[in-house]
Amino acid sequence: MALNRPFMITLYWGGNVEYENGIIKGDESTMSASDIIRQKIRYEQFQDLAYALVGVEKSSYKLNMSLCYQYSGRSNIAPLINDSTLDMYYLVATDENYWGEVCVEIEKIVIPTNTSLASNPDTIVKWFHNQNSSSQVAKFKYIFWAFGPAIKAFHLCRPVISIDGAHLKGSYKGKLLVAASKDANNNILPISYAIVDEETVHSWCWFLGHFRNFVAPNRQLCVLSDRHKGIIHAMENLEEWKEPLAYHRFCLRHVRSNLMKRYKNVNLKKICWSMGSTTQKRKFTKYIREIKAINREAWQYLREIKRSQWCLLYDENHRLGFLTTNISESMNNALRGARQLPIRACIDLTFNRTVQLFRKHSGIAMNCITPLPKCMWRLFLKRDTRAQSHVLSEFHYNERVYRVVTRSQINGTGGNTHTVNYFQHMCTCGKWQMERFPCSHALAVCRNRGDNPLSIVNNVYTTMTYIQQYNFGFVPLPHVDYWLDSNWTIEADYSKLSVHRGRRRANQIHNEMDIRHPDEPHRCTLCHQPGHNRRNCSNSQPRFNE
Incomplete structure (x- = not known):
């Protein structure tokens, strides 16, 4: 254990x-x-x-x-x-x-030697200095940090992490690396950070090596990322990140973006997404025929990428339904104010933001009166309502194998047949084993048997887990006079300082990911409804001060 x-x-x-x-x-x-x-x-x-x-x-x-x-x-x-x-x-x-x-x-049980160690003893901070540093003066190169309560909360989350890098926008050139996951209520949980000079093979190996050694030493994980050469090299060459200890999966959005760079066709963009997100073999075969009809070279390009790394159908249920690295990219967006600050202020801001996050979700979790947190409870009720219209037939009594037929809809959809293996927690729709959360077909079988539907929900989605994830508290940092004396000082690498004329760019540069299909309407990023954006959405909330 x-x-x-x-x-x-x-x-x-x-x-x-x-x-x-x-x-x-x-x-x-x-x-x-x-x-x-x-x-x-x-x-x-x-x-x-x-x-x-x-x-x-x-x-x-x-x-x-x-x-x-x-x-x-x-x-x-x-x-x-x-x-x-x-x-x-x-x-x-x-x-x-x-x-x-x-x-x-x-x-x-440890005996703290200093007040600063006693404040947040589970927090991890690791340095990597430039080679031309002396014993008394260290020249900054890398820093890795992860807060103890966030590490503990992550071990009660689903075993999936999303990693990504973003530019620092201050006077010091560098990259902010982030690893994040999702809690029991599907909220983003930041786990660890690093500041490096560039996204290289060495920096990603250093970051992932520290994550494995200090955050998740023996836990089997699925890592979602873009197709950066440094990440691919680290996942293929570091022993602690090879299968079966870890599984590397690509962000479908980035795979689609790479395809669009080569073959600019909005129809290819839509088909590529459908191909990577489907869980049914018949649909996957249909999309192959469609993409071949448009451009055979595009299909040849996708064939060169290992299917298990970008297709949900061949994922073997490791990515738990996560298709993109939006988790870590959303963290980068939330920290865009921090990326404009000096390095020490940036680290302080990540600490304060994480404290706010834990305080906020701790209150929400304690006031939750449903067996599952709000987001998962809403999904559970939606699927449970749909399950009541399904038609069941039992085919194997000892193995508990059922055939489930969905109700036909007016628009011609529905009327599909699925097979549920109740004891093995498997359904041919793929959602149950993929998400570890029961689909409507599984819930229909569960109710037909007279079992409690909540009994087939994985513990990572329960309210009790949600409460415990944010029950780990922070302790304020002590006064600087009580910090440990490191016996060395640190200085910046002045070759990394950048001086630009005019105002620095703050907005993201648009690329082929932002090309929309002609039939795809613009939707609000908050409520996902067409006709407006997040600036004039009635559901918008005041943002934290950057």
Whole structure:
């Protein structure tokens, strides 16, 4: 069990425990974590069980345990410390629908040598200095940083990261590298940053090597990126980023952009996207015929790219439905004000923005009254409503294989047939195994069997996970007088200073990605409705000060 990330556990006490359809079926002597609290098991006994489950020594590691529970329609979280379980007895005794889960965070016992180390000990900061630096004066080249709470939150997220680089717009030439993912509510979660001189093979290998060593040492990940040669080289040559520890996938938007550079045809743009995003073999074959009819050289160009790296159909369910690097690119857009600042101010701004992010989503998560966060709950209800019109037929009782026929629509769509393997969590539509989130066909089978539809939803999408992701707090930085004495000073590489006449460019340069299909209307980027933009959208919110 990895000791560098938190995890959710449910302890079962005695009795015979059996699993049926992924749900624990126990006899009368089986007790769950909430039952342990009901029986007033002492905290020390509860702690010993957790240490035994994790397999670590009390003398070397500390377990920070929190109880996530729902009571009277509200989600709550409370730390499990000595005698704190007494506060839960009333809840268990008065609420028949009480449900709880324990989150365990493993912390190595260390003795801090300085106040600055004690403030945010899980935060990672690594330097790489220029070769002509001296022992007393270091010339800046690279810096990597990742905040401890963000690292812990990421380990409760889906195992997908998006990486990208953006230009610094201040007086110092360089690039800001960002790695980000999405939380249980589909919000962007920044994980780590780096400032480098250029996007090169060396800088990307250095960034990804530090990410693997200090953020996700043993976790299997899917990495989404553009087709930059430095990223491709790092993913192919670094042992810790080779399959099956990691899977490299290309941003479909960038693949389409590269195609448009060679063959400028708006119809090719639309077909390329459809080909990369479909999960059905028959549609993929149809798009191949269409692209060949337009330009055979374009199809030959796409054939040279490994299908698993850009086609969702051949992805083998590693990218979990993420098609583009919009996660990291959105972070770059949100940090465009930071990219105009000096390097130290840029780092300070990322810290303050991350603190604001955690404070904001912590409040949203604690006020969530649904089993799933708002975004995923809305998707769940949409698919569940659609599932009620499907027609089912059971084909294999022991394997629980079903045929699901969708309702025909007035516009000629629908009426499709899909096969659901309920025990293996697979559907021929591809969405269930691809997203780890049940499709409407799976929900139709689940309701037909009389099971709880929420039982087939992966834990990474639950409200309890959402609460725990933002339960990790920050500590204000101490006064500079209490910082560690590094015994060396740092200076800028003056060869990287850039002086331009006039005002620096702040807006993004448009390229072939911005070419629209003639039939594609302009839509608002906030509400996705045609006829207006985000500047005059009624759903717009005031932005943070840049």
